[in-house]
Amino acid sequence: MAPITNGRLIFKEIPTGYPIPGKTTVYDTTSTIDLENEPLDGSVLVKTLVLSVDPYLRGKMRAPERQSYTPPFFVGEPLYNFGVGKVVRSENSAFKAGDHVYGVLDFAEYFIPKDITKLEVIVRPEPTLPYSVYVGAAGMPGQTSYYGWKAYAKAKAGEVVFVTTAAGPVGSLVVQLAKQDGLKVIASAGTDEKVKFCKEIGADVAFNYKTTNTADVLAKEGPIDIYWDNVGGPTLEAAIANTALQARIIICGYISQYNGEEDYGIKNIKNVLFNQLSINGLYVTAHHERYKDEFYKVIPKKLASGEFKYTEDITRGLESGGEAILEVQKGLNTAKKIIVVADD
Amino acid sequence: MAPITNGRLIFKEIPTGYPIPGKTTVYDTTSTIDLENEPLDGSVLVKTLVLSVDPYLRGKMRAPERQSYTPPFFVGEPLYNFGVGKVVRSENSAFKAGDHVYGVLDFAEYFIPKDITKLEVIVRPEPTLPYSVYVGAAGMPGQTSYYGWKAYAKAKAGEVVFVTTAAGPVGSLVVQLAKQDGLKVIASAGTDEKVKFCKEIGADVAFNYKTTNTADVLAKEGPIDIYWDNVGGPTLEAAIANTALQARIIICGYISQYNGEEDYGIKNIKNVLFNQLSINGLYVTAHHERYKDEFYKVIPKKLASGEFKYTEDITRGLESGGEAILEVQKGLNTAKKIIVVADD
Numbered sequence: 001m002a003p004i005t006n007g008r009l010i011f012k013e014i015p016t017g018y019p020i021p022g023k024t025t026v027y028d029t030t031s032t033i034d035l036e037n038e039p040l041d042g043s044v045l046v047k048t049l050v051l052s053v054d055p056y057l058r059g060k061m062r063a064p065e066r067q068s069y070t071p072p073f074f075v076g077e078p079l080y081n082f083g084v085g086k087v088v089r090s091e092n093s094a095f096k097a098g099d100h101v102y103g104v105l106d107f108a109e110y111f112i113p114k115d116i117t118k119l120e121v122i123v124r125p126e127p128t129l130p131y132s133v134y135v136g137a138a139g140m141p142g143q144t145s146y147y148g149w150k151a152y153a154k155a156k157a158g159e160v161v162f163v164t165t166a167a168g169p170v171g172s173l174v175v176q177l178a179k180q181d182g183l184k185v186i187a188s189a190g191t192d193e194k195v196k197f198c199k200e201i202g203a204d205v206a207f208n209y210k211t212t213n214t215a216d217v218l219a220k221e222g223p224i225d226i227y228w229d230n231v232g233g234p235t236l237e238a239a240i241a242n243t244a245l246q247a248r249i250i251i252c253g254y255i256s257q258y259n260g261e262e263d264y265g266i267k268n269i270k271n272v273l274f275n276q277l278s279i280n281g282l283y284v285t286a287h288h289e290r291y292k293d294e295f296y297k298v299i300p301k302k303l304a305s306g307e308f309k310y311t312e313d314i315t316r317g318l319e320s321g322g323e324a325i326l327e328v329q330k331g332l333n334t335a336k337k338i339i340v341v342a343d344d
Numbered sequence: 345m346a347p348i349t350n351g352r353l354i355f356k357e358i359p360t361g362y363p364i365p366g367k368t369t370v371y372d373t374t375s376t377i378d379l380e381n382e383p384l385d386g387s388v389l390v391k392t393l394v395l396s397v398d399p400y401l402r403g404k405m406r407a408p409e410r411q412s413y414t415p416p417f418f419v420g421e422p423l424y425n426f427g428v429g430k431v432v433r434s435e436n437s438a439f440k441a442g443d444h445v446y447g448v449l450d451f452a453e454y455f456i457p458k459d460i461t462k463l464e465v466i467v468r469p470e471p472t473l474p475y476s477v478y479v480g481a482a483g484m485p486g487q488t489s490y491y492g493w494k495a496y497a498k499a500k501a502g503e504v505v506f507v508t509t510a511a512g513p514v515g516s517l518v519v520q521l522a523k524q525d526g527l528k529v530i531a532s533a534g535t536d537e538k539v540k541f542c543k544e545i546g547a548d549v550a551f552n553y554k555t556t557n558t559a560d561v562l563a564k565e566g567p568i569d570i571y572w573d574n575v576g577g578p579t580l581e582a583a584i585a586n587t588a589l590q591a592r593i594i595i596c597g598y599i600s601q602y603n604g605e606e607d608y609g610i611k612n613i614k615n616v617l618f619n620q621l622s623i624n625g626l627y628v629t630a631h632h633e634r635y636k637d638e639f640y641k642v643i644p645k646k647l648a649s650g651e652f653k654y655t656e657d658i659t660r661g662l663e664s665g666g667e668a669i670l671e672v673q674k675g676l677n678t679a680k681k682i683i684v685v686a687d688d
Contacts, residue, residue, distance in 0.1 A: 059618065067589075067618075067619075068618045068619075069589065069617070069618050069619065069620055232613065232614055232617075236613065245411075245413065246630070251613075251614075251616045251617045252617070253617065254613075254614040254617050257614050263611035263612065263614075264609070264611065265608070265609015265610055265611045266609055266610050266611075266613050267607035267608065267609045267610075268607065269576065269580065269595075269598075269610050269613075270576055270595075270598040270601050270607075271625075272595045272623060272624075272625040273413070273576075273595045273596070273597065273598050273625040273626070273627075274403065274411075274412040274413050274625070275411075275412075275413065275625065276413055276624075276625045276626075276627045276630060277623075277624075277625045278622075278623070278624050278625070279616060279621075279622070279623040279624075280616075280620075280621075280622050280623075281615075281616040281617040281618070281619065281620045281621045281622070282617070282620075283617075283620045286590070286620060
């Protein structure tokens with residue numbers, strides 16, 4: 001078989017603000033791959049099926065010398081993120097042709113991972129759930145919610161939690177975990193449709209933060225015992241101002257300051273002392289070993305049975321990957337953003 | 345015996361900035377007390393010997409409707425804080441005349457506590473330590489250091505800790521606990537004399553923050569794994585900027601913003617996410633039940649033997665109490681501030 005085009009989404013340039021499709025990221029079709037003969041050197045050849053698009057990817061689009069919890073993308077190379085693929089050929093005994101694999105995949109139609117340890121044959125405790133869910137509610141974003149809630153929320157029935165980006169893949173699972181634990185849930189989102197979804201999944205109070213003042217809602221519905229922060233900035237400040245004594249704040253994202261916005265100074269950090277707050281920065285990978293078995297035992301079942309709800313916003317084709325990334329940074333996606341690169 | 349004058353330091357007026365002696369607090373000699381006949385109603389009559397003066401007292405000088413971890417002082421009534429007194433008369437079987445008691449005492453030469461549960465017969469595991477130490481390094485400030493270190497530092501040998509107000513009663517014990525645990529200690533204080541004391545108690549790096557830039561020192565000597573914050577504001581921001589991954593920040597005080605200074609906006613809170621930080625507001629009382637026995641077993645012995653060092657800055661006479669409080673707010677005290685109200 002002759003070599004075929006291997007479409008790839010390349011990290012072209014470090015952005016200063018939002019990541020611009022065609023500038024920050026470029027869809028490249030100049031590379032080819034011979035599916036039958038490409039040397040594998042003990043690795044596997046993977047056909048990419050679905051890729052996750054997450055807010056945190058913006059943090060990887062930085063100068064490599066800047067330290068962060070997640071390694072940087074390298075200019076000139078494909079982006080990568082959690083996804084599901086199918087093994088085309090294998091020279092590794094842990095994988096065979098036809099296996100579906102989960103892990104960190106290149107934004108490429110086909111690729112041969114240098115680090116095979118970042119892939120594993122996918123375990124689908126609930127085979128009725130599509131593969132895309134295993135990069136969403138039953139994958140990394142869902143794990144983020146579950147691990148963070150288990151590790152830091154210290155939730156007690158009757159307490160009040162405030163969840164931001166509550167219609168998103170992380171927030172929506174937090175809302176449902178909180179309801180399951182008997183909490184009162186205040187949820188915010190950026191469109192009326194998302195607010196509607198928050199109510200459907202059980203939020204007691206849900207509002208559109210673009211048309212309703214967050215501090216006013218918290219003053220009325222709080223004080224809050226737990227704040228799940230996906231946004232940072234003034235919203236974090238409003239949450240701190242409305243904390244109960246010994247409240248817990250989980251900083252899971254900081255989307256308000258990912259895209260070159262001026263750093264917002266939080267003026268009420270002394271309330272951390274006065275209210276005996278606990279604040280933790282959540283990085284899902286740090287908790288994976290501890291909670292992953294429990295997660296795969298509990299969450300897919302609830303998703304498959306419909307007890308926990310999830311939604312997806314699918315982009316088809318890797319050539320639209322740059323737009324998908326930008327949508328997520330701007331909050332224009334309507335649900336968990338997935339790129340379907342190829343059908344199974 | 346005829347009634348005698350009972351000098352008291354009254355909370356006269358809620359301050360907007362620093363607490364001004366004669367205005368915020370007034371020494372009052374218009375009250376009298378009959379030591380032999382004053383009705384006790386089941387309580388005890390206490391003669392105050394020593395009182396602690398701590399930075400946190402400023403937080404009690406507020407409008408009572410403002411929530412905080414510590415109850416407010418009430419205008420027109422005496423201030424109160426941890427201290428040691430001697431029982432003059434008792435109608436409570438738990439106390440007898442001549443007992444020394446530790447607990448929350450009025451800023452008064454004599455007083456009859458309404459809430460007897462805030463006093464206990466003092467336990468001095470090391471009788472060679474003077475009573476004043478039991479309101480300092482072996483009392484609440486020492487407990488603050490010990491409980492906070494045990495609960496939140498998660499210290500590992502070889503790590504780096506930065507301690508502010510490191511010559512003070514809380515900071516100096518933190519420095520010594522950290523050295524005992526095998527850490528590298530960076531210490532800051534506000535006078536060269538205090539810096540010298542920091543070095544005497546083992547700090548590896550000690551500097552005067554008024555003449556040396558904190559961020560520069562941390563950039564050179566960090567990154568830091570633990571930050572013991574007694575000051576907040578720009579110092580906290582500099583510390584956050586120089587944290588290692590998974591660093592722990594213990595907010596024990598926020599003296600830079602106690603006295604009406606404009607609230608300083610901390611611009612790098614997103615590093616809590618990027619560096620997976622943990623931040624905890626420390627309130628000593630919340631940890632008292634859990635750690636007090638261990639504390640009294642461990643710390644007084646080390647103080648009595650000289651293994652742990654402490655210093656005191658003594659003000660004599662309750663009439664100078666207002667000045668003592670102001671000194672502590674301005675950092676003009678040279679060590680743990682004690683008011684000796686009366687000799688034993």
